[in-house]
Amino acid sequence: MQSKFSHIVVPTDFSDTSETAIQAACDLGAYYRSSIDLVNVVDSTVYAYAGYPFASLSQELSDSATDALKKLKLPASAKGLNVGRYVLSGTPAREITDYAKRSKADLIAIGTHGHGAVARFLLGSVADKVLHEAKCPVLVTKRSKGVIKHPKKKTKLFQRILFPTDFSDTARKALARAVALTEDFDAELYVLHVVDDTLISTHVQKERELVLKELRTHALEQMKSELPAELLQNFGTIGAVKRGEPGKQVAAYAETHDCDLIVMGSHGRTGVSRALLGSVADKVVRMAKCAVLIERA
Numbered sequence: 001m002q003s004k005f006s007h008i009v010v011p012t013d014f015s016d017t018s019e020t021a022i023q024a025a026c027d028l029g030a031y032y033r034s035s036i037d038l039v040n041v042v043d044s045t046v047y048a049y050a051g052y053p054f055a056s057l058s059q060e061l062s063d064s065a066t067d068a069l070k071k072l073k074l075p076a077s078a079k080g081l082n083v084g085r086y087v088l089s090g091t092p093a094r095e096i097t098d099y100a101k102r103s104k105a106d107l108i109a110i111g112t113h114g115h116g117a118v119a120r121f122l123l124g125s126v127a128d129k130v131l132h133e134a135k136c137p138v139l140v141t142k143r144s145k146g147v148i149k150h151p152k153k154k155t156k157l158f159q160r161i162l163f164p165t166d167f168s169d170t171a172r173k174a175l176a177r178a179v180a181l182t183e184d185f186d187a188e189l190y191v192l193h194v195v196d197d198t199l200i201s202t203h204v205q206k207e208r209e210l211v212l213k214e215l216r217t218h219a220l221e222q223m224k225s226e227l228p229a230e231l232l233q234n235f236g237t238i239g240a241v242k243r244g245e246p247g248k249q250v251a252a253y254a255e256t257h258d259c260d261l262i263v264m265g266s267h268g269r270t271g272v273s274r275a276l277l278g279s280v281a282d283k284v285v286r287m288a289k290c291a292v293l294i295e296r297a
Contacts, residue, residue: 247283
């Protein structure tokens, strides 16, 4: 099984948003006995201005970050884990992904402010670049808007996991991850394929309906052929085909079914592969209210 995470990198800017990623990383680490590296990147060029000694500014920021990392309080689930604290210097996204590669991390956990306009802004800066440039899987955690008056007590880290598929090789790799996490945390797994009906060329309604029916039948059969035998017993409950804009439909399905994690694949970092990430996975990350785990090709 590929679900084991042995080394997790968590970028932090000491915000409440970062706390969601640290909490998730430590919860995962407690189960897998992972080592965790907390990383803060000092980008002193952002603060540099004419007349201020650059070297002095960089050292001040580095010292301040080091002190903040030392004082950073960890969740209870971090007890007994090997937690490292590191200050890096440079462009944040590049330093984070390079560090993850050098240290042979098998997961980066990074937080955002939830969904909508704010998340879109933040993802456009650091998290978005990490998503596109990282070689290992990336877990994007979300901070809920406002205060939840009556929070549900979670007995498991993940209770319901959604796996959206386009039947690609990368999706199959993500399926293996989703199934393994489902088994590890005794969670429920939902499998979804979205038919993008805007790609159907005919405008004749009867023809469109016939094509959509055939596509749905084919998708259901394809899903059945790729799922483990033990999951097929409940396929009528866990398997679904929807129509519409894929990113929106995936996010909406996850919310409707109260999923706390979406596991999906991306195809890489450049060219066509970057466009694919931008067209579906990127939208899911921005629109979903729950955490999203992006598996790499």
